[in-house]
Amino acid sequence: MDLRYTASEETFRRELRAWLAEAVPGHGATPPQEDWDARREYDTGWQRKLYDAGYAGINWPKEYGGREASLTEQLLYYEEIARAGAPYVGVNFVGMLHGGPTLIVEGSEDQKKAHIPRILKGEEVWCQGFSEPGAGSDLASLQTRAERDGDDYVLNGHKIWTSFAQVADFCELLVRTDPEAPKHRGISWLILPMDVAGIEIRPLPTLAGETDFSEVFLSDVRVPVENRVGAENDGWRITNVTLAFERGTAFASDMIHLQQFLRELVAAAKQVTRHDARAWDDAGLRREVGHLAAELDALWAMVKLSVSEASQTGVPGVGAAAVKLFYTELYQRVCELGLRILGRAGLAREDVGELPSGKVLHRTLQSLSLTIAAGSSQIQRNIISERILGLPREPRPR
């Protein structure tokens, strides 16, 4: 067990920090939440700058434009971008954090050449078309059909909760290619270009009043068979690779942001006056903050442990379920504390005087999605109890 960084890891950190110090202020302010064109431009523009500086795809192969550095450097990268207040991965989320990584492991040579460099340069935005109205937690029961017609598949179906659909160029799409087979064995993983005929996107407002995700309707959409990743009907296995990245490594930078957020809550607690004292003068509240900070440190130590393990396998292990579960529930507890610190200032979704109500409320509302998206907390507990602890499996139809 060695938590020290090597000389070359330290050099990496120093250089990145120096670069960020110049690049971040130069990239300007975040565009409004609902201006999707501007958000795409802002996020992909930042991705391009990372690419030009050699900081896109830290652990992705050099051959396709990555830096081919270690997972440890990837971790340092997350620490540094969060510390510098650099733009969030934003619309590049799917491409950078699970679509791209899946292609690197499972894609054909042509698919990798066609997409990886463009994802890294911010030229391609991806979305994820997995869930359907009838297939959320039970993802393998998805119904979207793909029928062979010569060299094409013809797609018909309905996807939902598709984040970034309105700005995406491609979609990692799960379809049913064999309706007769048991449900896990008739699925294929396709690369769907979002500009082909027959795709209708209807934004679906979230409880935060934002249009983060959409419904996507597919009517006789034609996709070349060569857009399939892996073998026909082997899509479930590949899906699990995608989910391993989505649950395993995709949240690392958010954890650092959460640590910063807790510090901001301390500052807020010093501004709020309750009765005749500051909220921060309440020893009970202070202990609660200390408690959460300690748990956040434990979470980050867990990430370091799992990164050290994944360095050997390349794909995050099933233990990622424990990290995801702990992180998402901790996040919500931090937000709950934030609301209690704000008191009635939390009735406003914009800043009240000097108090950061806008940010706290934004985070609190968004945090409700964390224990649902990317496999709900209950599903993570099923995974831990069955795949790690070896308890009897849930009943499975067919």
Next chain:
Amino acid sequence: MDFQLSDDQKALRDGIRSFCEGRVPVDTLRELEVKPELDRGLWGELAEMGVFGLRLPESDGGVGLGTGDAVLVFAELGRRLVPGPLAWTHLAAGLVDGAASGDVVVGGVDLRGPQPDPILVEHLQSLDTLLVLRPDGVFRVDPREVQAQAVATPLDPLTPVRHVGELPRGDALGDADAAARLRLEGAALAAGQLLGICEATVELAVAYAKEREQFGRPIGSFQAMKHLLADMFVRQEATRAAAYAGGVTLDQPDVGDVERCVAGAKLVAGEAAVKNARACIQVHGGMGYTWEVPVHYYLKRAYVLASQFGDTEEWAGDVARRLDDEAA
């Protein structure tokens, strides 16, 4: 950075694990329980295994390892509920002659304020030397000079305690910094023992859930049980990461805020072990509430360890204070 166990560390852990499994199997707990005196034979064997001299330089007859290694060893001792003032004797190696070799049994008490009340000391009647950590330094007290009353029914049947009436000030062995350092090291070791309790309770509960049947199927097939067990696993993994990080950070102070890291480890571990032990009793149902099934020992020991070297409340306040300083 490589946060995985090295091959040497795995060997160290496995060695102590098999020693404990052979020497302190669960049945012996019931035997030890009726004899409040410390088992000096076992103490000597633990010393031979290097438990006490683990961090002492080889030139002083120790093993020359670090606190990270010690956390691994203490996790195994915790997992088997090995009784005795293990952490105190380990901390005393190098300070008190004979501690490392197991000839002198050292216990201790950590007094964070000038006049704490009440003061309870574990294993006092078996001690050769008592260490007292006070805010202003480390002191050595002769246990025979301590006025104390035995507690007839201690919470943990394997951890006898005495209620101290008067505690002599004793001879100074170190200054305030030394006391603070020992408290941190003790907290890291206790976090290790608590990790062992987290692991043992997960193992016991999972095994029972697979074996016990009701309604014609193993209780471990009921989702309410599975989710309770999954939460135990998550607490175990968070504790593992925190406890390892606490130990390693004491050895490698450049990697982070040492005090915050150890404080967090102790806090997370104390809470996790208590919660896991309670859940383990719940999984065992009515049998879990009996004396005969040894699950209760884990909960009782978890309470003892959670109270040592700073409890959850103290460390939570400490971490908050450090956040405050950071902000200022």
